[in-house]
Amino acid sequence: MKGIIKKIDRINFGLMSPEQIREMSVVKIERPDTYDEDGYPIESGLMDSRLGVIDPSLKCRTCGEKGGECQGHFGMIELARPDIHVGFGDDIHKILRSTCSECGRVLLDDDEIEEFTEKMEELHEAGESVEEIVKDVYKICKDKKTKEVCPHCGAEQEDIKIVKPIDIIEVRKQYDEEGNIITDDDGTPVTEDYDLTASEVREKLQRIPDEDAYVLGVNPEVARPEWMVLTVLPVPPVTVRPSITLDTGERSEDDLTHKLVDILRINQRLIENMDAGAPQLIVEDLWKLLQYHVTTYFDNEASGVPPARHRSGRPLKTLTQRLKGKEGRFRSNLSGKRVNFSARTVISPDPNISINEVGVPEMIAKEVTVPTYVNEWNVDELKEAILNGPNVHPGANYVKKTINGKEMKVRVLDDNRELVVENLEYGDVVMRHLKDGDIVLFNRQPSLHRMSMMAHEVRVLPYKTFRLNLCVCPPYNADFDGDEMNMHV
Numbered sequence: 001m002k003g004i005i006k007k008i009d010r011i012n013f014g015l016m017s018p019e020q021i022r023e024m025s026v027v028k029i030e031r032p033d034t035y036d037e038d039g040y041p042i043e044s045g046l047m048d049s050r051l052g053v054i055d056p057s058l059k060c061r062t063c064g065e066k067g068g069e070c071q072g073h074f075g076m077i078e079l080a081r082p083d084i085h086v087g088f089g090d091d092i093h094k095i096l097r098s099t100c101s102e103c104g105r106v107l108l109d110d111d112e113i114e115e116f117t118e119k120m121e122e123l124h125e126a127g128e129s130v131e132e133i134v135k136d137v138y139k140i141c142k143d144k145k146t147k148e149v150c151p152h153c154g155a156e157q158e159d160i161k162i163v164k165p166i167d168i169i170e171v172r173k174q175y176d177e178e179g180n181i182i183t184d185d186d187g188t189p190v191t192e193d194y195d196l197t198a199s200e201v202r203e204k205l206q207r208i209p210d211e212d213a214y215v216l217g218v219n220p221e222v223a224r225p226e227w228m229v230l231t232v233l234p235v236p237p238v239t240v241r242p243s244i245t246l247d248t249g250e251r252s253e254d255d256l257t258h259k260l261v262d263i264l265r266i267n268q269r270l271i272e273n274m275d276a277g278a279p280q281l282i283v284e285d286l287w288k289l290l291q292y293h294v295t296t297y298f299d300n301e302a303s304g305v306p307p308a309r310h311r312s313g314r315p316l317k318t319l320t321q322r323l324k325g326k327e328g329r330f331r332s333n334l335s336g337k338r339v340n341f342s343a344r345t346v347i348s349p350d351p352n353i354s355i356n357e358v359g360v361p362e363m364i365a366k367e368v369t370v371p372t373y374v375n376e377w378n379v380d381e382l383k384e385a386i387l388n389g390p391n392v393h394p395g396a397n398y399v400k401k402t403i404n405g406k407e408m409k410v411r412v413l414d415d416n417r418e419l420v421v422e423n424l425e426y427g428d429v430v431m432r433h434l435k436d437g438d439i440v441l442f443n444r445q446p447s448l449h450r451m452s453m454m455a456h457e458v459r460v461l462p463y464k465t466f467r468l469n470l471c472v473c474p475p476y477n478a479d480f481d482g483d484e485m486n487m488h489v
Helices: 018-024 086-098 110-126 131-147 198-206 210-215 255-275 280-298 319-323 329-335 362-367 379-388 417-422 470-476
Strands: 075-084 159-163 167-173 191-195 229-235 342-349 357-361 369-373 396-403 406-411 429-433 439-443 453-461 466-468 484-488
Touching: 018 075, 018 229, 075 086, 075 198, 075 255, 075 280, 086 131, 086 159, 086 167, 086 198, 086 280, 110 131, 110 210, 131 159, 198 229, 229 280, 255 280, 280 319, 319 329, 342 362, 357 362, 357 439, 362 453, 369 396, 379 396, 379 417, 379 429, 453 470, 466 470, 466 484
Parallel strands: 342 466, 357 453
Antiparallel strands: 075 229, 159 167, 167 191, 342 484, 357 466, 369 429, 396 406, 396 429, 439 453, 439 484
16 A cells, blocks of 8 residues: 655544535445446445445556555435434534524623633633533523523523434423413413424524634534534445455445445435425425434434344444444554564463563463564574574574565575575564563553553573562562463563
8 A cells, every 4th residue: 555654733623514525525325226236336336436445356446546455435425304413412402502593693692702702712722621611601501591582682592402312302482372472370481392303403503603603612613513414424435344245155235334225215215205295294204214324323322212223133333333332443443452472371470580570481482573683793693593493492483684675574494494594684684582681561451550561571481371470469460360461572
């Protein structure tokens, strides 16, 4: 893969506007199909070759790279009706509760807006969080929403409720024919719950001016409140959701692709019904179904929403499930991952080694290697290691050479040892066995404090367990009832 080395200056976290999603996408996805009878990706389908390719025999129609080289490209689905993003349900509720139902201005007077804006700008310049100030703004506005009129247009305010995860409800006061509020016997206004549609929510958010959005904790430079309601859905590249071929020869699609197929099917039906002038009830039912599929595409464990399931009855693993939890992308693949040059085995006590030493079994010392550059001071020692071969300690397993700009790896075997030694040059890298005096990191999980991982000097010993002086057990919280520890070279 061709890499361009650049220095990252900063990372901005914001929302993508519908225009940015359209600019970023290379194809508009319109067909809920994946492959044709011959096994080729369908044009404008979810596996369109402009979205990238996985098959090494195919070429990406966007960048021209082969499968494995192509990073993948985004597509998009134009939604027939707007849909609320499940991740922003709470934020939308807070913003609507803090703004005027009519003019969209924040329910603070001009002096308060100016005061809060100045405070937030000061904190921004100091590099501090504005979270507490935004909380104060929401609190003041929440109290004003139910008791007062809008300080900007004088309109009566209706309270806003949320039914988790994304149903926004406006509590509307009832008026008689003369325009007076109808009240109960105890003087409480009679109210009626009205479900706001995603389009109405988007219109309300659109009315909020940039300077008011800033006070509500939305930076208009990188986000606008109405972008929390989706009108265009980005379709991830094929490389993110590869299909696998089963032993029977059938193709099995990824869970994200299954979900996108559902979204496309309902979206298509909704467009057809709207064009045919179908009754409002049918259109609303399809819209709710589309909202359900978009919600479960982002989060299939949202409270109050039944999870989307596979034909087998297994719940689908969608975007949020890929990221969160112990098996998610962060904890499983980024914070914790499998590494080379490491070993793990049971620990046992050895009072005869120093507290800064660790006893390493010979079989591990022969497997875990240390890359060492050949120079005039160590060339004889490394030649001896190569002549010992991979099976005698201290030996060597590989030699890395650079020939005409290409790196070559030569495996040291019993029958080619002499030849490798003859061709050994300064600058080559010999992957020699771990030997006495090497420094390694030694770790016992759970790593609760920094002394759970410490550096030790290697002492190669017989048998199959790591040996540890009893005095270093307390910082590791180790005992010898079957504990295992990790060593990193």
